[in-house]
Amino acid sequence: MAGGTKRLPRAVREQQMLDAAVQVFSINGYHETSMDAIAAKAEISKPMLYLYYGSKEELFGACLSRELGRFIEAVRADIDFKLPPKDMLRGIILSFLSYIDANRASWIVLYTQATSSQAFAHTVREGRERIIDLVARMLSAGTRNPEPEADFQMMAIALVGAGEAVATRVSAGDVDVDDAAELMINLFWRGLKGKPAERDGVEASSAPGSVSAHL
Amino acid sequence: MAGGTKRLPRAVREQQMLDAAVQVFSINGYHETSMDAIAAKAEISKPMLYLYYGSKEELFGACLSRELGRFIEAVRADIDFKLPPKDMLRGIILSFLSYIDANRASWIVLYTQATSSQAFAHTVREGRERIIDLVARMLSAGTRNPEPEADFQMMAIALVGAGEAVATRVSAGDVDVDDAAELMINLFWRGLKGKPAERDGVEASSAPGSVSAHL
């Protein structure tokens, strides 16, 4: 009734399939999703899926790549290396969380799914690495001292990890993006020692009410 | 005739099975692991597995619970709420990372696996929540001001997320536990504004060479 037996150009079908696949995979997970289900969702026949993507694994890989690419692009595009450090940090955190908030179903779950099967561990790891590198570069850009490269990398890992965790809550609808972002910014900017009520400006590490004073 | 058919007390059998299951699950993942493989590893018959655990899902759930419990217990046991804030932070981070370092195969992979299937999302979320609560309470313990409960919760989420990300690297053997711990402590304690290089003592937020000065 809806779609049916339309003759579509290759490129269109590809996206149609990927859209359906991302959707179904993200709901049921990789293993629990059958090619039948994807075909049904895409309103095409199973052979088409195989014709275009070869196998379930490759199809998932294609989903992963597309989503990964979009995500990284979105984050990268929002970074302005000319801004002051803190604003850069704010920018990347907001970008990160916002993207995921706007693409919950697809991204987080795909991301989650992908980590479970060794077959995709590689792809995900690579994708995450790119984000981490981005963040590490940002950290590195904020300083002139030759801090050890490895340290920035490690910090980036922690930051991104924190971001993912918070993002998961965001995507689950548990928390508000802006609140979460603000909190992360403060947390990472001045640490637990100087925290957190102060929204900005006053950076007194000994400000009254700071957690650090007591923690 | 004789071989293999030992009559073991229930409790022993249970652990024997769980040990085998954890091991196989952690290597191959939940879906890629067959009950046959587990039975073989445990050197018992499949019906035994079903007799004791009812289903694959329940068996995995049992693995998850046991490992989760051990992990949380290990971390909790290492926290001393009477220590000064920073030492508490150091303690929990070290405890967290050390445990995972020592139990890589089992824990991280199980953890990873568990997140992929909706069936276990609940259990994992619950387990993580307990850790987060622990951390949140720790944060809360460090202050007297009535900071909003939710903020501590959020911070804890970020902290634990960072911890998990770093732990993954630790368990992969990519980084050294102590180095990672030190870096996290500094990062979280004084934030990016503060200088990570300094190992301790000197907490000057304006110390030369601090990342914060430039980032």
Add this chain to the structure above:
Amino acid sequence: MAGGTKRLPRAVREQQMLDAAVQVFSINGYHETSMDAIAAKAEISKPMLYLYYGSKEELFGACLSRELGRFIEAVRADIDFKLPPKDMLRGIILSFLSYIDANRASWIVLYTQATSSQAFAHTVREGRERIIDLVARMLSAGTRNPEPEADFQMMAIALVGAGEAVATRVSAGDVDVDDAAELMINLFWRGLKGKPAERDGVEASSAPGSVSAHL
């Protein structure tokens, strides 16, 4: 109703399966036969087939081997190298044709099937080679002169080829085993030059009525 859910020892089931498989394969051919069909015929479930034989190919291979073995054994057992040459020839031809006559469905068709898929060409070739060697040895045993080995081999190939062709007719019910055997014996014994009509004893190559006299 008939077989059902009996618990049979491994060895029995194996034969039961092989019997069914040989039967179905021989009727429909390798490719046209589905594992479902075999399972149905054997009155067991498909997983059993896989448990016992691993794959369709292996199952067919097992059929092939069993039938091949039986056939070769039957022929070999009937050869008496102490008999006079012509009697040996008669013996092997009769044995060959009789076996096939008595096991039509299974053997010939299997034989035919097997040649079609490259996967089994090897096995069949090997089996045929054993028969050919047997025949070649028989030929060789009848002479003292050092005829070139290769010549006996070649002759054996021709003989066996003729045997297979005739056997196909026998198994198709087109001709009578004894008539066919007699004719082959005469043909091969004295060649086209000799008279095929004579049943025995009189071997006069110039006997009136011999084909050779005129062909």
Add this chain to the structure above:
Amino acid sequence: MAGGTKRLPRAVREQQMLDAAVQVFSINGYHETSMDAIAAKAEISKPMLYLYYGSKEELFGACLSRELGRFIEAVRADIDFKLPPKDMLRGIILSFLSYIDANRASWIVLYTQATSSQAFAHTVREGRERIIDLVARMLSAGTRNPEPEADFQMMAIALVGAGEAVATRVSAGDVDVDDAAELMINLFWRGLKGKPAERDGVEASSAPGSVSAHL
């Protein structure tokens, strides 16, 4: 736009397709060959195949017929019923083996393939029958006595069977055509009783060195 879409006269296309089909079928076998593969080899689209031949089965049938026809024609053309019997025999054997030797890929394999699927058993049987009739007629032509028709038929079956077996070796490159032909001629001409070193002329059934003396 330009490439590949040549408008060819029907007859040419038909041969082009058949050539491709024969080639692919002979390499991979009937079942293992997909229409896609044939279309690709013929450098046309699949619908063309269906337009011209209706179905895979019919296409294969067409291949079979063409090759069968060529083969029979080749053999028939080489028979000269006016030659003396033995020369006729020599002629047909040489013709038979030579044709196959020169057309290995196509013929033997097609032949082999065809026998496996019941769908073509008929066609092949018919083709073989024509060869057998040819040979039977030749045998019959060599004699004046009214031997039972059936006996010539039977002998022809054996002869052709032997021929096929030897031909298979020839086509496999295992043996030389001329050697094989010479051996077959001798074998069939004077039988095992009077054999085989003597190339010709001397037909003494008791010639020294003959297998017959001892076999």
Add this chain to the structure above:
DNA sequence: AATGAATGAGCATTCATTCAT
């Protein structure tokens, strides 16, 4: 208490075949 034997149900994958252009 313990297991070898057995299966229902499902899933990825492949083709021969056909429209719509």
Add this chain to the structure above:
DNA sequence: GATGAATGAATGCTCATTCAT
């Protein structure tokens, strides 16, 4: 005349799960 796009229908194979012993 020629084809890219599309599919219905099978089929091999696996696995969680359960009896009968």
